[in-house]
Amino acid sequence: MSTGTTTTGAGATTGANDNYLTCDRGIRSWLLTLDHKRIGLMYMVVILASFFLGGLFAVLLRTELINPGPTLLAEEERAWDFYNHMFTLHGAVMVFMFIIPGIPAILGNFVLPLMLGARDVAFPRLNLMSFYLWLIGGAFFVWVLLSGVIEVWLGIDLPGGGGLDTGWTFYTPYSTTTSSAVVPALLGAFTLGFSSILTGVNFIASIHMLRPEGMRWFRMPLMLWALYGTSVIQVLATPVLGITLLLLVAERVLGVGIFDPSLGGDPVLFQHFFWFYSHPAVYIMILPAMGIISELISVFSRKHIFGYKFIAFSSIAIALLGFLVWGHHMFTSGQSALANAIFSLLTFSVSIPSAIKVFNWLATLYRGSIWLATPLLYALGFILLFALGGLTGLFLGALATDIHFHDTYFIVAHFHYVMMGSTLFAFIGGMYYWWPKMFGKMYSELWGRISAVVVFIGFNLTFFVQFVAGSQGMPRRYANYADAYTVYHQISTIGSYVLAVGLVMVGFNWLHALVRGRTAPANPWGGNTLEWHCPSPPPHHNFSRPQRVGDPYEFRRWRFDPEIDGYVRVEGDPVAPAPEPAPAGTTDS
Amino acid sequence: MTTGGASETGRPPHLAHHFESSSQQVETGKLGMWIFLSTEILMFGGLFCAYSVYRANHPDIFFYGHQYLDTMLGAVNTVVLIASSLTMAWAVRCAQLGKQRGLVGFLALTLVGGAGFMGIKAVEYTHKWHTGKWVGTANMYHPAKADGSMAPPKTEADPAGAEPAGPPSGAEAASQPFAPPPDRSQVLMPSTGPSGMVALEPSPALEPKAAEHVELEDLPPAERERVHIFFQIYFMMTGLHGLHVLIGMGLLAWLLVRAARGVFGPRYYAPVDCVGLYWHLVDLIWIFLFPLLYLIH
Numbered sequence: 049m050s051t052g053t054t055t056t057g058a059g060a061t062t063g064a065n066d067n068y069l070t071c072d073r074g075i076r077s078w079l080l081t082l083d084h085k086r087i088g089l090m091y092m093v094v095i096l097a098s099f100f101l102g103g104l105f106a107v108l109l110r111t112e113l114i115n116p117g118p119t120l121l122a123e124e125e126r127a128w129d130f131y132n133h134m135f136t137l138h139g140a141v142m143v144f145m146f147i148i149p150g151i152p153a154i155l156g157n158f159v160l161p162l163m164l165g166a167r168d169v170a171f172p173r174l175n176l177m178s179f180y181l182w183l184i185g186g187a188f189f190v191w192v193l194l195s196g197v198i199e200v201w202l203g204i205d206l207p208g209g210g211g212l213d214t215g216w217t218f219y220t221p222y223s224t225t226t227s228s229a230v231v232p233a234l235l236g237a238f239t240l241g242f243s244s245i246l247t248g249v250n251f252i253a254s255i256h257m258l259r260p261e262g263m264r265w266f267r268m269p270l271m272l273w274a275l276y277g278t279s280v281i282q283v284l285a286t287p288v289l290g291i292t293l294l295l296l297v298a299e300r301v302l303g304v305g306i307f308d309p310s311l312g313g314d315p316v317l318f319q320h321f322f323w324f325y326s327h328p329a330v331y332i333m334i335l336p337a338m339g340i341i342s343e344l345i346s347v348f349s350r351k352h353i354f355g356y357k358f359i360a361f362s363s364i365a366i367a368l369l370g371f372l373v374w375g376h377h378m379f380t381s382g383q384s385a386l387a388n389a390i391f392s393l394l395t396f397s398v399s400i401p402s403a404i405k406v407f408n409w410l411a412t413l414y415r416g417s418i419w420l421a422t423p424l425l426y427a428l429g430f431i432l433l434f435a436l437g438g439l440t441g442l443f444l445g446a447l448a449t450d451i452h453f454h455d456t457y458f459i460v461a462h463f464h465y466v467m468m469g470s471t472l473f474a475f476i477g478g479m480y481y482w483w484p485k486m487f488g489k490m491y492s493e494l495w496g497r498i499s500a501v502v503v504f505i506g507f508n509l510t511f512f513v514q515f516v517a518g519s520q521g522m523p524r525r526y527a528n529y530a531d532a533y534t535v536y537h538q539i540s541t542i543g544s545y546v547l548a549v550g551l552v553m554v555g556f557n558w559l560h561a562l563v564r565g566r567t568a569p570a571n572p573w574g575g576n577t578l579e580w581h582c583p584s585p586p587p588h589h590n591f592s593r594p595q596r597v598g599d600p601y602e603f604r605r606w607r608f609d610p611e612i613d614g615y616v617r618v619e620g621d622p623v624a625p626a627p628e629p630a631p632a633g634t635t636d637s
Numbered sequence: 638m639t640t641g642g643a644s645e646t647g648r649p650p651h652l653a654h655h656f657e658s659s660s661q662q663v664e665t666g667k668l669g670m671w672i673f674l675s676t677e678i679l680m681f682g683g684l685f686c687a688y689s690v691y692r693a694n695h696p697d698i699f700f701y702g703h704q705y706l707d708t709m710l711g712a713v714n715t716v717v718l719i720a721s722s723l724t725m726a727w728a729v730r731c732a733q734l735g736k737q738r739g740l741v742g743f744l745a746l747t748l749v750g751g752a753g754f755m756g757i758k759a760v761e762y763t764h765k766w767h768t769g770k771w772v773g774t775a776n777m778y779h780p781a782k783a784d785g786s787m788a789p790p791k792t793e794a795d796p797a798g799a800e801p802a803g804p805p806s807g808a809e810a811a812s813q814p815f816a817p818p819p820d821r822s823q824v825l826m827p828s829t830g831p832s833g834m835v836a837l838e839p840s841p842a843l844e845p846k847a848a849e850h851v852e853l854e855d856l857p858p859a860e861r862e863r864v865h866i867f868f869q870i871y872f873m874m875t876g877l878h879g880l881h882v883l884i885g886m887g888l889l890a891w892l893l894v895r896a897a898r899g900v901f902g903p904r905y906y907a908p909v910d911c912v913g914l915y916w917h918l919v920d921l922i923w924i925f926l927f928p929l930l931y932l933i934h
Contacts, residue, residue: 167655170665249672257665258655287676291683295873302773303781304869306687311780312863317690321683589654 067488067585082172085586087179088158089486094183095154096555098145101190103551105138105197110510110544113537116529121201130200131527132213133228137193139216140233144240145186147471148329151336152247152282153182155478156275158486160251162579162586163269165260165595170253178246185239192232208232215525217326220307220318224299231300234293241286241293244332248282251275260578262597266357269577269600273360274339277367281328281335285371289325292318316381323374331370333467334434335363337474338405341427344477345409347575348424349416352601355408362401369398379450388447395445402438406431421573422496426477429504430470437465440515455525457536458518461511469507476503476554483558484572488585489565495557502550509543569614574606580615651905663907670911674918677881681922684874688929691870697860701851702867703933705770707761711931714757715923721750722920729913732906737899740909744893747916751886754923758879765868772872778865871930878926881919888912 068085078086109131112119118127157175161168169175196211198204210229214222223230255276259268296318298304305311307318338359346353353359375383375391383391409431418424440462443449453459484490514522517536522529529537571580577600582591598605606615649659656662692699728743769777853861892912895901901909 161655168653170655171669172653172655174669245673245676249669249676252672253665253669256668257661283672283676284679287680288683291680291877294877295683295687298773298869298873302775303779304773304873305779305866306691306869306873312866314690317687321686594657 066587067583068588069487069585071588080176082168082176083588084157084161084169084172084175085486087175088154088156090179091149091153091157091182094186095146095150098141098186098190099150101194102138102142102146103548105134105141107544107548109134109138110537110541112527113529114541115537116531116534118528126200126203128527129213130197132525133193133196133200133211135525136212136215137197140193140212140237141190142467143216143329144189144237147333147467148244149182149240149247150475151340151471151478152244152251152275152278152332153179155340155475155482156247156251156278156336159271159482159579160254160275161258162485162582162590163272163577164254164258164263165578165581165591165597166254166258167589167591169250170257171250174246175250178243178250181239181246182243185236185241185243189233189236189240192229192236196228217322218293218296219322220296220299220315221309223296224308231297234297238290238293241290244282245286245290248279248286251279252283255279260595260597266360267597267600268360270342270353270356270359270363271336271339271577273363274335274337274342277363278332278335278339280364280367281332281370285325285328285332288321289329292321292325295321316378316383319378319381320374323377324371327374327377328367328370330463330466331366333471335366337430337471338363340474340478340481341409341430342405343575343577344423344427344474344481345412346601347481347573347603348419348421348427349413350419350574350603351412351416352599352603353408354411354414355404356601358404359408362404365401366398369394369401373398376445376450379447380454392445392447396442399438399442399445402434406435406438420497422491422493422500423477423481423573425497425500425504426473426480429500430473430477433465433469433473433507437462437469440465453518455523456518457514457522457524460524461514461518464511464514469511473503476500479558481573482579483561484568485579485584485586487562487565488568488583489561490568490572491557491561491565495553495560499550499553499557502553503547504550506543506545506547506550510540510547511543513539513543569612571606571615572613574603574608574615576600576602576605581617649904659904663910666907666911667914670914674914677918677922681874681877684870684877685925685929688870688874691866695860695863695866697851697856698864698867699933701853701856702864702871703931704851705765705768706871706931707764708931710757710761711927714754715927717750717753717757718920718923721747721754722917724750725913725916729906729909732896732901732909733903735903737896737902740901741893741896744889744896744909748886748889748893751882751889754882755879755886758875758882770868772869772876776865776868778861778868780862780865874926874930878919878922881922885912885916885919888915
């Protein structure tokens with residue numbers, strides 16, 4: 049009844065100096081930590097910093113586009129050059145340093161071992177190494193990109209600068225001929241990829257080997273299925289990017305010519321290699337987001353997730369099918385008609401598991417006891433935006449329409465709907481959801497909801513109009529445009545300001561929670577995955593004894609206690625004919 | 638999975654805090670290693686893919702180019718590497734059985750095998766350097782060399798004293814380096830290309846007699862400027878492989894030092910096991926590289 053039996057698993061309520069944030073002090077205890085939670089937080093700091101940088105340049109890009117002709121810089125040539133460097137920075141930083149690592153490295157690192165009832169990931173030292181690889185690669189990458197922007201802006205030369213103006217895709221033959229600093233940027237991206245691989249290896253091994261007693265594969269929280277699928281892609285696709293980038297380095301440094309048509313090479317081979325990684329990478333971005341959404345939808349509708357196995361298998365199906373569709377980026381690159389048709393067909397087939405997920409989420413919501421908390425607002429936003437992004441993806445997967453939409457703002461809008469509207473929304477929702485667990489502090493629910501609405505409006509204002517502009521023929525990556533497109537660009541730019549304001553509100557809410565937030569209970573949402581079974585913030589070693597696991601979505605085990613404003617475990621066995629009660633007897637093994 | 642409840646007391650010193658038993662830790666380590674090895678295979682997979690594409694599209698340049706590789710040295714290297722895999726496996730067995738001297742000895746032998754491989758590789762590479770068949774623009778068939786500033790040096794090592802002239806039509810390519818060769822576009826209309834890659838005009842098959850030995854003049858003119866691609870792929874593949882051998886040698890040296898200190902034994906040999914897996918993979922990749930590059934016919 050009372051708080052005496054609030055927490056289970058780890059035992060007592062949070063001791064003052066017991067949690068992972070306070071158990072050790074000093075900068076060394078952070079920089080050399082092997083604790084997955086601290087590594088997750090360190091990732092959070094640097095990845096959010098990258099997101100800020102990428103976002104800043106997104107706003108600058110939109111500002112440049114507010115009118116035709118040069119806007120930010122007076123002289124045309126420099127303005128165009130500036131724009132090229134800026135959009136490369138925005139794209140490359142957002143892709144390689146925010147969306148790809150974002151959810152796995154921050155939330156995955158923090159939550160995965162907790163969800164497994166484990167004390168750490170399988171290879172804690174490898175985890176720290178992967179963080180430092182990220183840091184080295186990221187610092188290198190950012191410096192190259194940022195210095196280029198600064199050089200063009202101020203007309204100076206910076207040491208080790210040079211910038212990058214190829215776009216994030218490094219397409220040959222431009223990337224082998226441009227005078228910007230392609231090689232350092234490639235090495236930075238390579239190092240970031242290495243970090244991504246090691247995280248993937250770590251997660252796969254953790255999920256295979258560290259599951260507690262009773263957690264069979266189909267007892268895993270769906271977040272773990274999603275992270276598993278993500279890790280499979282990270283492990284299998286990233287090395288191909290690695291060799292591609294190395295070949296491109298060889299191309300520039302040695303003049304190897306494998307991708308250079310004037311030397312007998314094949315530039316389309318580069319595109320094949322690049323998209324063999326970078327299309328699966330799209331699923332590295334979206335799969336963990338889907339995992340978060342599966343958790344959020346179920347918890348905040350107080351209802352068992354609908355179609356567990358379908359969601360689980362669809363994660364794996366997306367991971368595997370994602371490897372077979374890279375050619376749809378190259379419909380206009382001179383592939384054969386047969387290859388185009390096959391890739392188009394396969395592309396459509398990926399929409400099936402994606403749609404399965406969406407329908408299962410909707411079915412979970414149906415007749416649920418919906419609690420419109422901030423995380424759920426983001427989850428609902430995700431479903432809507434993902435549906436829009438996914439459905440417009442079908443336009444692009446269809447051969448005939450793709451010829452028209454290729455390299456227009458339609459593409460830009462499409463992938464921002466799936467990457468930003470979906471992944472970013474899920475990421476923010478997940479951050480809100482786990483914030484109390486990470487820091488033991490509650491955020492302001494009111495401001496959380498207001499900012500969610502602002503972000504949603506800003507996002508749609510920015511990007512929906514780009515579908516229209518793109519279908520009217522506005523090409524992507526152009527710094528200048530015909531007057532006819534002005535109105536679209538202006539709406540989009542204003543939307544980007546609204547979006548930026550919304551995101552600043554989100555960040556402020558998080559920071560405010562750290563300073564002023566009220567203490568969070570162990571289980572503010574009534575979730576039944578294992579991370580809610582330990583105190584907030586978790587102790588250094590997570591769990592003092594091995595966990596026993598039942599159904600992760602059995603919410604009848606938890607009852608709201610207004611005294612602590614959180615959920616407490618119901619004693620005894622509230623789930624009479626439960627699918628999986630956890631009395632002292634065996635569950636399964 | 639092992640059952641829970643492994644007590645905190647009496648934990649072996651090598652057992653990390655988040656594992657319940659040594660066997661769980663060892664199994665996890667090996668699983669991690671296998672996953673990592675799969676990434677290595679995919680990394681090389683990119684190169685094998687590039688190889689396949691170019692060999693399928695330009696079989697002649699591969700046949701022509703491979704004549705300049707020394708099959709004997711390649712074969713010896715294959716034997717050396719396979720032998721070192723044997724000694725590696727033996728070292729793992731010694732570690733499992735606690736045979737300290739055997740472990741140190743076999744690790745040392747494996748290291749010697751790796752060094753021998755790299756030594757022979759160095760001989761081959763040096764020869765390539767001296768005969769102008771080096772990587773990148775230092776390759777005499779490279780179109781950028783077509784100005785004749787670097788006439789291909791003739792050495793007796795070249796089979797039949799082949800003296801390939803500078804690649805024809807390279808001068809045009811060099812003068813306008815990024816334009817496709819003037820005679821045709823590289824990118825055909827989708828409807829005319831074969832499935833997959835950029836369609837290139839099928840090169841006329843070599844005369845049967847030429848299959849014995851091919852001179853540069855036997856190649857179709859359009860193919861001559863691509864001969865360097867064979868060497869580029871050769872250097873990329875063997876270079877990346879050599880890098881892996883060097884990394885493996887570093888790991889072996891690290892194992893050797895620790896083994897000499899008596900760290901490993903029947904209760905703790907996971908690092909030996911994992912490095913062993915890595916070494917076998919490196920060996921395996923060479924077993925594919927050797928026939929693909931040296932034994933073309």
